[in-house]
Amino acid sequence: MTSDRAQSPSSGGLPEAVVETLEALDDHDLRRAILYAQALLRRRHGDQADIEAGPGEEIVRVVEHEGFTEVHKLQPCPSGCDDCPHGPYVYHVVSERHPDGTEHRRWTLIGEEHHEP
Ligand SMILES: [Zn+2]
DSSP: OOOGGGSOOOOTTOOHHHHHHHHHSOHHHHHHHHHHHHHHHHHHHOOOSSSOOOTTOEEEEEEEETTEEEEEEEEOOTTOOTTOSEEEEEEEEEEEEOTTSOEEEEEEEEEEOOOOO
């Protein structure tokens, strides 16, 4: 039987200290780290009410699925580096009706679109 554990997943160029910290976490804390990172992104960018490009962003693809919308979006980083914008990042956008009757869109980051060179 081959083991997937031997192969490290790509860290996508994350700082080494972050990779080491994440790899040391047990599954429970790792899931909490994912939720924390998602919450951090929402706090910085808010939940966008509409599927539209923000400042410096570019929506490259929108795919409607049953129950959610898949959005591919190029996004700049706050420092505005030479590689900006980054991505495209793939989001799943779900509409949620809250108890007060208001409709919210929840953006969940799925991953980065991969390009063949
Ligand atoms: Zn950048």
